[in-house]
Amino acid sequence: MKICKLALYHIFMSKDSINLAIIGTIKTPWLSPSNMPIQPTGAKKVKGTIVLNKTYVNGLKNLEEFSHIILIYQLHLITEPQLEVIPFMDTTSKGVFATRSPKRPNKLGISIVEIESINENKIHILDVDMINDSPLLDIKPFFEDFDNRFNTKKGWLAKKTNLDKENFKSDERFA
Amino acid sequence: MKICKLALYHIFMSKDSINLAIIGTIKTPWLSPSNMPIQPTGAKKVKGTIVLNKTYVNGLKNLEEFSHIILIYQLHLITEPQLEVIPFMDTTSKGVFATRSPKRPNKLGISIVEIESINENKIHILDVDMINDSPLLDIKPFFEDFDNRFNTKKGWLAKKTNLDKENFKSDERFA
Numbered sequence: 001m002k003i004c005k006l007a008l009y010h011i012f013m014s015k016d017s018i019n020l021a022i023i024g025t026i027k028t029p030w031l032s033p034s035n036m037p038i039q040p041t042g043a044k045k046v047k048g049t050i051v052l053n054k055t056y057v058n059g060l061k062n063l064e065e066f067s068h069i070i071l072i073y074q075l076h077l078i079t080e081p082q083l084e085v086i087p088f089m090d091t092t093s094k095g096v097f098a099t100r101s102p103k104r105p106n107k108l109g110i111s112i113v114e115i116e117s118i119n120e121n122k123i124h125i126l127d128v129d130m131i132n133d134s135p136l137l138d139i140k141p142f143f144e145d146f147d148n149r150f151n152t153k154k155g156w157l158a159k160k161t162n163l164d165k166e167n168f169k170s171d172e173r174f175a
Numbered sequence: 176m177k178i179c180k181l182a183l184y185h186i187f188m189s190k191d192s193i194n195l196a197i198i199g200t201i202k203t204p205w206l207s208p209s210n211m212p213i214q215p216t217g218a219k220k221v222k223g224t225i226v227l228n229k230t231y232v233n234g235l236k237n238l239e240e241f242s243h244i245i246l247i248y249q250l251h252l253i254t255e256p257q258l259e260v261i262p263f264m265d266t267t268s269k270g271v272f273a274t275r276s277p278k279r280p281n282k283l284g285i286s287i288v289e290i291e292s293i294n295e296n297k298i299h300i301l302d303v304d305m306i307n308d309s310p311l312l313d314i315k316p317f318f319e320d321f322d323n324r325f326n327t328k329k330g331w332l333a334k335k336t337n338l339d340k341e342n343f344k345s346d347e348r349f350a
Contacts, residue, residue: 016197017194017195017196017197018194018195018197018249018310018312019193019194019195020192020193020194020195020281020283021191021280022191022192022193023280023281039321040321041320041321053191056272056280058258058259059258059259059270059271059272059273059279059280060270060272060273061259061268061269061270061273062269062270062273062274062331063270063273063330065273065328065330065331066273066327066328066329067327067328068324068327068328069272070285072247072283072285074193083234084233084234093236094236094237095233095234095235095236095237095238096234097231097234097235097238097244097313097314097315097316098234098235098237098240098241098316099237099316100315100316100318100321104234104313105196105234105313106195106196106198106312106313108247108313110245110247110285110315112322135193137281138272138279138280138281138283139272140272140275140285141272141273141274141275141329141330141332142324142327143275143327143329143332144324144325144327144329145216145329145332145335146214146215146216147287147322147324148322148323148324148325149243149287149317149319149322149323150319150323152241152243152317152318152319153242153243154241154316154318154319154320155238155240155241155316156240157318157320160320
């Protein structure tokens with residue numbers, strides 16, 4: 001009966017939520033959140049491997065024709081999302097949706113990485129900026145014509161230079 | 176007892192899955208998947224509104240400083256994801272991960288839209304290419320320095336011209 005109650009509680013809690021399948025995991029050299037790059041632009045040529053669950057392998061057909069892919073994954077080590085955060089690249093508090101902080105509701109991460117090679121259910125990738133074993137939710141081909149934007153207003157990030165972008169690392173804050 | 180079994184089944188099925196909160200909904204003029212634009216680039220200046228659940232409203236602080244945001248949402252009308260699809264912009268079958276087809280595992284959509292204005296928990300946006308009432312999962316600020324890529328290999332999409340991109344609409348295929 002205790003298990004039954006727990007199960008019903010689980011269903012009740014899912015009312016305003018959706019369930020997503022983990023379609024694979026991302027293997028990377030980053031074993032802890034400290035001192036890792038905060039974006040693919042700061043992780044140039046760092047190698048990783050997507051291990052896709054074999055069930056989905058037919059979905060990879062034609063992917064080798066592209067050089068870059070968009071990954072959607074979960075920032076699984078985050079335990080306490082916050083609505084206001086002090087992001088890595090600044091010293092004052094911002095609304096979390098105005099930052100790329102991992103401490104966000106749903107803990108979703110997006111990274112654009114480069115394909116090195118594909119071998120059955122393994123995609124060898126470059127520019128990895130996520131923690132080892134991040135649960136993968138989707139892979140999309142990057143298409144410049146759809147995905148680039150120009151002359152955008154960059155908000156508080158506008159102060160950050162190209163140098164920052166390539167060298168900024170995370171710190172203990174989200175460890 | 177029947178309910179209990181159903182509940183346990185639900186938990187069992189969630190083993191390799193994650194649960195995400197629906198943080199809001201996206202209101203758009205697109206009430207059915209037929210003849211809607213397939214990307215924001217094909218929906219220039221089409222207006223929509225994000226209605227964020229009020230719980231999350233403090234997360235919007237500073238967002239008005241940015242002109243563009245990345246939305247992650249669910250393509251909720253899709254009932255049968257497929258591993259191989261004939262995408263809108265071509266006539267032959269491709270692996271779904273090499274396309275932007277909505278019929279993908281986890282039915283996740285990404286759109287980069289422009290902010291028109293923000294009023295409490297409502298974000299008025301432009302360039303909307305998603306179906307009305309799409310469940311929203313995340314909002315991130317678009318940051319050119321992180322998010323643009325150049326000289327990418329565009330795979331089978333390379334054949335598509337700028338004209339295609341702006342005029343291509345969906346058809347009955349995913350209706």
